[in-house]
Amino acid sequence: MRLEGKAALVTGAGSGIGRAMSVRLAQEGAAVMCADIDEEAAQTTAAQVAEHGGRSAAMRLDVTVESDVQAALERTVEQLGSLDALLNNAGVGGGFGWDRTLAVNLTGVYYGLVYGAHLMARRGGGAIVNTASVAGLVGLTGTQPSDPTQAEEPALGAGAYVAAKHGVVGLTRQFALTYARAGVRINAIAPGYIDTPMIQNISGTPQARGLIESLHPMGRLGRPEEIAAAATFLLSDDASFINGVTLPVDGGYTAR
Numbered sequence: 001m002r003l004e005g006k007a008a009l010v011t012g013a014g015s016g017i018g019r020a021m022s023v024r025l026a027q028e029g030a031a032v033m034c035a036d037i038d039e040e041a042a043q044t045t046a047a048q049v050a051e052h053g054g055r056s057a058a059m060r061l062d063v064t065v066e067s068d069v070q071a072a073l074e075r076t077v078e079q080l081g082s083l084d085a086l087l088n089n090a091g092v093g094g095g096f097g098w099d100r101t102l103a104v105n106l107t108g109v110y111y112g113l114v115y116g117a118h119l120m121a122r123r124g125g126g127a128i129v130n131t132a133s134v135a136g137l138v139g140l141t142g143t144q145p146s147d148p149t150q151a152e153e154p155a156l157g158a159g160a161y162v163a164a165k166h167g168v169v170g171l172t173r174q175f176a177l178t179y180a181r182a183g184v185r186i187n188a189i190a191p192g193y194i195d196t197p198m199i200q201n202i203s204g205t206p207q208a209r210g211l212i213e214s215l216h217p218m219g220r221l222g223r224p225e226e227i228a229a230a231a232t233f234l235l236s237d238d239a240s241f242i243n244g245v246t247l248p249v250d251g252g253y254t255a256r
């Protein structure tokens with residue numbers, strides 16, 4: 001119960017990693033605002049949080065809309081009484097094009113940091129974890145175009161995804177410095193490939209899944225719960241002197 005009495009906002013809470021984070025935060029004692037562009041999915045997560053005995057609420061949030069992010073932060077305080085933890089987790093995978101990928105995966109995190117860190121500083125402190133990716137630390141392999149003479153990047157989207165996630169690592173460092181003396185710690189996690197709906201389209205066949213598994217020295221994909229565990233640690237007082245880092249949770253993907 002490392003987050004007893006705390007209130008958290010999780011973006012992208014309707015699926016995969018965000019859903020696992022919401023449940024884990026509740027298991028650690030936090031009240032959780034589950035926010036997602038898919039409101040029904042957010043409600044399903046909130047119901048799962050409640051099943052684990054946690055106080056929860058759900059709302060629709062599009063992280064690319066500045067006023068939505070401000071409203072979600074304020075509503076968390078109004079409905080749950082505080083804002084001690086923020087997980088800037090909403091994201092899209094490949095295939096959404098440059099503008100949308102950057103809007104969700106980078107601008108969305110930026111809004112969360114601008115308004116979330118400021119609100120926490122005014123309220124006396126807090127902790128933020130951004131969901132980056134191994135794609136925020138290194139380029140992705142296994143995504144080479146089948147025919148390099150064709151311009152496949154806009155469709156595959158690896159370049160946009162890697163650029164956005166590298167941006168998240170940079171934002172994490174900069175905001176950690178800016179708010180270090182205001183009692184707001186800001187870190188990121190860098191998951192390897194995690195078994196969520198996001199990667200279903202690239203891991204659909206046994207061969208494709210085998211290829212992705214083989215990219216990880218541990219020879220498997222990660223589970224959303226393993227990412228949630230690392231995020232919970234970074235939010236908790238166990239990480240009280242950890243600030244501005246991006247923690248790989250990747251089965252050794254970036255160790256090579």
Ligand SMILES: NC(=O)c1ccc[n+]([C@@H]2O[C@H](COP(=O)([O-])OP(=O)(O)OC[C@H]3O[C@@H](n4cnc5c(N)ncnc54)[C@H](O)[C@@H]3O)[C@@H](O)[C@H]2O)c1
Pocket residue numbers: 011012013014015016017018035036037038041061062063064089090091092093104105108131132133134190191192193194195196197198199
């Ligand atoms: N799955 C992986 O292999 C992997 C690896 C590294 C990093 N990540 C990152 O983890 C985070 C969560 O991914 P996931 O695997 O759980 O994916 P997912 O697709 O299962 O869940 C993403 C959630 O974000 C929501 N979302 C999308 N756009 C949104 C928007 N504009 N505003 C609010 N919510 C929005 C979706 O509705 C969905 O519920 C993402 O930032 C992703 O880039 C995932």
